[in-house]
Amino acid sequence: MPVSLKRFLNDDQGATAIEYGLIMSLMTIACIVAFVALSAGSDGMWNKIQNLIGNALQ
16 A cells, blocks of 8 residues: 555544534534523513613603
8 A cells, every 4th residue: 555545544634623613513503592592581681771761761
């Protein structure tokens, strides 16, 4: 077997890049889930502030 073919078969740099890509995609999914949860939880707060400001301006 030629040396270059052995070197190619033993090279694992592509696997590292794929692992980093998977980690990044999991982190992105976690951030999206967190943002959705925070926006749903803070919606009531912003509505309350809007009502308080609206009442104060009347």
